[in-house]
Amino acid sequence: MNDPIWxxxxxxxxxxVVLVLLVLFTIWYERRVVAIMQVRPGxxxxxxxxxxxxxxxxxxxxxxxDVMPRTAxxxxxxxxxxxxxxxxxxxxxxxxxxxxxxxxxxxxxxQLTDFEVSVLLILACSAVGVYGIVLAGWSSGSTxxxxxxxxxxxxxxxxxxxxxxxxxxxxxxxxxxxTGAIVEAQAQGLPLRFGGxxxxxxxxxxxxxxxxxxxxxxxxxxxxNRAPFDLPEAESExxxxxxxxxxxxxxxxxxxxxxxxxxxxxxxxxxxxxGGWAAPFPSSWWPGANxxxxxxxxxxxxxxxxxxxxxxxxxxxxxxxxxxxMRLGWKVLVPISLVxxxxxxxxxxxxxxxxxxxxxxxxxxxxxxxxxxxxxFWPNRKPYEPPAEPDTGMGGFPVPPMDLAVPPNPRAxxxxxxxxxxxxxxxxxxxxxxxxx
Amino acid sequence: MIDLAQTVAQNAxxxxxxxxxxxxxxxxxxxxxxxxxxxxxxAALWLAITMMCLAVFYIMQAAPFLGFVQIMVYTGAIMMxxxxxxxxxxxxxxxxxxxxxxxxxxxxxxxGIGLAALLSSGLARAVSGMTVAADPRWATGAQSxxxxxxxxxxxxxxxxxxxxxxxLTVAAVGALMFAHVAKKGGHRGQKEHSRERFAPGVYPGPKxxxxxxxxxxxxxxxxxxxxxxxxxxxxxxxVPPRQLTAAESAPKHTEGRDA
Numbered sequence: 261m262n263d264p265i266w267x268x269x270x271x272x273x274x275x276x277v278v279l280v281l282l283v284l285f286t287i288w289y290e291r292r293v294v295a296i297m298q299v300r301p302g303x304x305x306x307x308x309x310x311x312x313x314x315x316x317x318x319x320x321x322x323x324x325x326d327v328m329p330r331t332a333x334x335x336x337x338x339x340x341x342x343x344x345x346x347x348x349x350x351x352x353x354x355x356x357x358x359x360x361x362x363x364x365x366x367x368x369x370x371q372l373t374d375f376e377v378s379v380l381l382i383l384a385c386s387a388v389g390v391y392g393i394v395l396a397g398w399s400s401g402s403t404x405x406x407x408x409x410x411x412x413x414x415x416x417x418x419x420x421x422x423x424x425x426x427x428x429x430x431x432x433x434x435x436x437x438x439t440g441a442i443v444e445a446q447a448q449g450l451p452l453r454f455g456g457x458x459x460x461x462x463x464x465x466x467x468x469x470x471x472x473x474x475x476x477x478x479x480x481x482x483x484x485n486r487a488p489f490d491l492p493e494a495e496s497e498x499x500x501x502x503x504x505x506x507x508x509x510x511x512x513x514x515x516x517x518x519x520x521x522x523x524x525x526x527x528x529x530x531x532x533x534x535g536g537w538a539a540p541f542p543s544s545w546w547p548g549a550n551x552x553x554x555x556x557x558x559x560x561x562x563x564x565x566x567x568x569x570x571x572x573x574x575x576x577x578x579x580x581x582x583x584x585x586m587r588l589g590w591k592v593l594v595p596i597s598l599v600x601x602x603x604x605x606x607x608x609x610x611x612x613x614x615x616x617x618x619x620x621x622x623x624x625x626x627x628x629x630x631x632x633x634x635x636x637f638w639p640n641r642k643p644y645e646p647p648a649e650p651d652t653g654m655g656g657f658p659v660p661p662m663d664l665a666v667p668p669n670p671r672a673x674x675x676x677x678x679x680x681x682x683x684x685x686x687x688x689x690x691x692x693x694x695x696x697x
Numbered sequence: 698m699i700d701l702a703q704t705v706a707q708n709a710x711x712x713x714x715x716x717x718x719x720x721x722x723x724x725x726x727x728x729x730x731x732x733x734x735x736x737x738x739x740a741a742l743w744l745a746i747t748m749m750c751l752a753v754f755y756i757m758q759a760a761p762f763l764g765f766v767q768i769m770v771y772t773g774a775i776m777m778x779x780x781x782x783x784x785x786x787x788x789x790x791x792x793x794x795x796x797x798x799x800x801x802x803x804x805x806x807x808x809g810i811g812l813a814a815l816l817s818s819g820l821a822r823a824v825s826g827m828t829v830a831a832d833p834r835w836a837t838g839a840q841s842x843x844x845x846x847x848x849x850x851x852x853x854x855x856x857x858x859x860x861x862x863x864x865l866t867v868a869a870v871g872a873l874m875f876a877h878v879a880k881k882g883g884h885r886g887q888k889e890h891s892r893e894r895f896a897p898g899v900y901p902g903p904k905x906x907x908x909x910x911x912x913x914x915x916x917x918x919x920x921x922x923x924x925x926x927x928x929x930x931x932x933x934x935x936v937p938p939r940q941l942t943a944a945e946s947a948p949k950h951t952e953g954r955d956a
Contacts, residue, residue, distance in 0.1 A: 333736075333738075336738075336739075336742070375761060376761055376762070376841055376842070376843065377761045377762050377765055377842075377843065380761075380762070380765035380766070380769065381765060383765075383769055384765045384768040384769045384773065387768065387769045387772065387773025387774065387777075388749075388768060388772060388773060390773070390777060391745070391777070391780075394777065394780055394781075394784075395742075395780075397784075398738060398780075398784045406784065409784065410781065410784065410785075413777055413778075413780065413781045414781070416777075417774055417777060417778070420773070420774070424769075437762075437843065
C-alpha cells in the first residue's frame with residue numbers, strides 16, 4: 261500500500277460515500293423487501309420506487325428537536341453516538357472491494373488500507389463500538405435505556421466469542437490475518453487426494469469451513485443487534501432500548517451505525533467465506549471476470565445478497581427470549597466452535613502429506629472418532645413420559661371437551677331484545693343500555 | 698534511562714514522534730482522570746482511553762497484533778465487564794470526599810509517591826543497560842509480530858500460559874458458583890403453569906386493570922365488573938380506599954373561562 265496521499269484521500273472519501281449510500285439504499289431495500297414479504301406496497305411515494313424515502317427520513321430526523329434528558333450525563337450522552345458511528349465507519353477501511361486496478365496511471369488496490377492483521381481491526385472496531393451502545397444506555401438516566409445497555413453488553417461479549425472462534429478457523433486454514441490476502445488465498449482450490457483419484461474443492465472457505473460459516477452468520481446477526489437477536493432495542497419490551505432517550509441527529513447516528521455495521525459484517529463474511537470480490541464461477545468461463553473494475557459487481561452483489569438475508573431473517577423469525585438467546589450463544593455456538601476448531605486442527609495434521617502415515621491416521625481417525633462420539637452420545641432431551649394421572653385433554657393441557665355445548669352469548673341476547681321490541685335506540689352501546697336499565 | 702530515551706527519540710521517525718507527542722499526553726491524562734474522577738463510570742472510561750492509547754503505541758512500534766488484541770481483549774471485553782458491573786451500582790453513587798480515618802489522605806499521598814519512586818527506580822535499573830537494537834526485526838527469526846508472539850506463547854512460555862489460563866478459568870467458575878443460587882423447588886414448565894391457571898376457582902383471564910368500567914382512570918380507582926360491583930383483584934393493598942367528597946368529585950373549574 262504505497263499510494264500517493266491524494267489517492268488515499270480519494271479512497272477514504274469514496275469508502276465513506278459508498279457506506280452512506282449503501283445505508284440509505286439498505287433502509288429503503290429493507291422496508292420494501294419486508295413489505296413484499298408481508299403483501300403490502302411499502303414506501304413508494306418519494307422518487308422512483310420510493311428510492312428517496314430514506315433520504316427524506318434522514319432529513320426529517322436531522323431537523324427534529326434535539327432533546328437532552330434532565331438526568332442525562334451530558335458529556336457521555338453526546339459522546340456515545342459519536343463512538344458508535346466512528347467505530348462503524350472505521351471498520352470498513354480494510355474491506356477489499358477488488359484487485360489491483362489502474363487509476364490515472366497508478367497501480368493500486370481497491371481497498372483503503374491493508375496490513376498484516378487487518379481482520380483484527382474489524383473485530384476491534386466492533387468491540388469498541390459496543391461502548392457507544394452501552395454508554396448511551398447508561399448516560400440516558402432511564403431504566404429502559406439501562407436495561408437495553410446491559411443486554412447489549414452481555415449480548416455482544418457473548419457473541420463476539422463465537423464470532424472470533426469462527427474467524428479463528430479462517431486464520432487457521434489460510435494462515436493469514438489480512439483481508440486482502442485471505443481473499444487471494446481463496447482463489448486457489450483445495451486439492452484432495454483419495455487413494456487413486458484427486459478432486460479439487462473450490463477454495464471458498466464456506467465449503468471447507470462450513471460449520472464456521474454457519475456459526476459466523478448466526479453470531480454476526482447477534483453482533484449487529486438485528487432481528488431476531490435485537491434484544492437491546494426490543495420495541496415491544498424496552499421501547500427503543502438504549503436509544504429510548506435519544507432524538508434528532510443523535511438518534512439518526514445510532515441508526516446509521518447499525519446499518520453500517522450490517523454492511524460491514526456482510527462484507528466481512530463475504531471476504532472471509534465467500535471469496536471476496538472473486539466471481540462466483542470458475543475463471544475459465546469468463547477470463548476477464550476477475551480483472552479491472554468488474555469484481556466490484558461480484559462484491560456488491562454478494563453483499564446485497566447478505567443484506568437480503570438480514571431482511572429475510574427479520575421478516576421471518578420472531579425475537580428470541582433473552583435466556584434462549586444466551587443459551588444459544590454459550591451452550592451451542594461456543595462449544596461447537598471449540599470442538600470444530602480441534603477437529604480442524606487434527607484433520608489438517610492428518611491430511612498433511614509431510615507427516616508420517618501413522619501420525620496422519622491417528623489424527624484424522626481421532627478427529628473422526630471424536631465427531632462420531634459427540635453425535636452418538638450427545639445428551640438428548642428427556643424422552644417423553646406419559647403422565648401418570650388420567651389425561652383428559654391434549655397431552656395433559658386443559659382443553660375444552662370435544663362435545664362442548666357453547667352457551668349463548670348473553671350480550672348477543674341483550675342486543676336482540678330491543679330489536680324484537682322495535683325500540684327506537686338503534687346505535688346505543690351496551691354500557692349505555694345498562695345504565696338505562 | 699535518560700540516555701536510552703534520548704536515543705529512542707533520535708531514532709524515531711517524524712510520524713512516530715508526532716503521534717507519540719499527541720498520544721502520550723492523552724494516555725497520561727486518562728490515567729490522571731482515572732484517579733481524579735468522582736464517578737466510577739467516568740473513571741472506567743478514562744482507563745479505557747489510556748488503554749486505547751497504549752494499543753496505538755504498540756501498533757506504532759511494529760506490534761500490530763499486540764495492539765489490536767489489547768483493544769479487543771482489554772478495552773473490548775474486560776473494561777466492558779467492569780462497566781457492566783459499575784452500571785448496576787446506580788448513577789448517583791459517587792465517591793465521598795469525607796475522610797473516615799484521620800490523616801488518611803496524607804498517608805495515601807505519601808505511600809503513592811513512595812510506590813511511584815519504587816517502581817520508577819526499578820524500571821530505571823531494568824532498562825539502564827539497554828541499547829536500541831540497530832535492526833528492529835524479531836530476534837527469534839520469526840517472519841512477523843504474530844509469529845514471534847505465537848512462538849513465545851506456545852513454546853517458550855507454554856507452561857505459564859496454560860497455568861494462567863487454568864487459574865482464570867477456575868476463578869471464573871468459582872465466581873459463578875458463588876453467585877449461583879439454586880432454585881427452590883423444581884422448574885415449573887408450561888404445562889404446570891397452564892394447569893394452575895385453569896384450575897377450578899382461578900380466574901384464567903388477565904386481571905382487570907385499574908379503571909376498567911370505572912368512573913376514572915386513576916390507579917386509585919378500583920375496576921368495576923360489568924354488573925357494577927367492585928372487582929377485588931384490582932384493589933391494591935398499598936393504596937388505601939377512599940371515598941371522594943362531593944366537592945372533589947364535582948367537575949373542576951377551568952381557569953379564566955367561567956366567572
